[in-house]
Amino acid sequence: MFLVALAYLAFFSIALPDSTLGVAWPSMRLDFGLSTGAAGLVPPVGVAATLVATAFASRLAARFGVGRMLAASTWLSAAALVVSATSPGFAQFLVSVALMGLSGGVIDATINAYAARSFGARRINLLHAWFVVGAALSPLLVTAFVQTGLGWRWPYLVIAGLQLALGLLFGLTHARWTSPTAAVPGADAPVSTSPTAAKRGDVVLGLVAVAVQTGIESGVALWAFTFLTLGLGVDPVVAGLLASGYWFVMFAGRVGLGSLAERVGPWPVMGGAAVGLVGAGILAWAGGQWGAMAAVLLFGFAAAPVYPLLILTTAERTSAVVADAVVGYQAGASSIGAAVFPLLLGLAMDRSVAxxxxxxxxLTVVAALLHVAMRVRVGRRREAG
Structure with missing residues (x-):
């Protein structure tokens, strides 16, 4: 149980630096002498570094051990945050972003792979629920420091201290974290760190499904407030409450629907979530102001269990032999989806907010079709024995 709690804390902690930039940037850009739009240079650096890390995470964990990799990655994150806090200019800050992308990518992929092998549906959803908590609390932390006059640098140092302590815990418990080979079902099957050992179609379906899913989640998080206020005339205070409520219901959904998936299985819950996402899209499109307001909350609840359950079902959809490697690639696909689809939505909204x-x-219809395709392929594999 201690390792489970430590995994939850790790996911909580890696969400903290991801959510600081939005609130810190207005003060940060003045220190660096930059325009507001220069913030757009930050996400591509982080995503590129994350992709590199997730591509190699399973190989590194298999060679050095899960616990050691988590300890080293967390300490790297602490070092990156110190660089962020002490950066004299934007170039140094971008270096810290790259380092955080590398560390966060390894932690994300490694813990997700461990959770897919060791957790059930309830625990893996709770793992991702704690990420939501970290993402929601981080802006509040930065706001508190900025409003009290301490500036944007101190929050990075506070989070670095948490990462340093977490890395120490990982180091002390490194022997207790099972290696990928020890936990893969079917000890007689050779373990591979390359996804090519599975059917290409199954791997690609999973990668696209993850990218689309995180694209939906990030797209709603980024643009719902703008859509409600500028597109439908919703009061900004109400829209702000709904934007926060989106994260609250996502947390509640991961807690509640994770427990449901533990009882009925992941596939019925993912199927219901797919229907809920399409329903939320239609409600936002055709439901008027009140329908769109309700849709924001429905998006959060319906999206909540999908990504954790996609991680959980990786071995079933592909192969237990390559599950760790595929989970790593899916973590990379998640970063791509979270960056690309909100950008595309933004470009569309430039022409019309509506x-x-x-x-x-x-996007929700695509996600539902991908779910059907994956479920059909899993059913055929079961029939084939």
């Missing part, structure tokens, strides 16, 4: 709803509805 285009948010139909574009997002189209």
């Amino acid at each position: 285009s948010f709803a139909p574009a997002l509805t189209a």
Whole structure:
């Protein structure tokens, strides 16, 4: 149980630096002498570093051990946050972003792979629920420091201290974290760190499903407030409460629907979630102001269990032999989806804010079709024995 709690704390902690930039940037850009739009240079650096890390995470964990990799990655994160806090200019800050991307990518992929092998549906959803908590609390932390006049640098140092302590815990418990080879079902099967050992179609379906799913989640998080206020005339205070409520219901959904998936299995819950996402898209598109307001909360609840359960079912959809490697690639696909699809939604909204709803509805339909395709392929594999 201690390792489970430590995994939860790790996911909570890696969410903290991811959510600081939005609140810190107005003060940060003044220190660096940059325009507001320069913030757009930050995500591509982090995503690129994350992709590199997730591609090699399973190989590194298999060679050095899960516990050692988590300890080293967490200490790297602490070092990166110190560099962020002490950066004299934007170039140094971008170096810290790259280091955080490397460390966060390894932690994300390694713990997700461990959870897919060791957790049930309830625990893996709770793992991702703690990520939501970290993402929600981080802006509050930065706001508190900025409003009290201490500036944007101190929050990075506080989070670095947490990462340093967490790395120490990982180091002390490194022997207790099972290696990928020890936990893979079917000890007689050779373990591979390359996803090519599974059917290409199954791997690709999973990668696309993860990218689309995180694209939906990030797209709603980024653009719902703008759509409600500028597109539908919702009061900004109400829209702000709904934007926060989106994260609250996502947390509640991961807690509640994770427990449900533990009882009925992941596939019925993912199927219901797919229907809920399409329903939310239609409600946002055709439900008027009140329908769109309700849709924001429905998006959060319906999206909540999907990504954790996609991670959990990786071995079933592909192969237990390559599950760890595929989980790593899916973590990379998640970063791509979270970066690309909100950008595309933003470009569509530049032409018309109202285009948010139909574009997002189209994404939810794609997500539902991908779910059906994966479920059909899993069913055929079961029939084939």
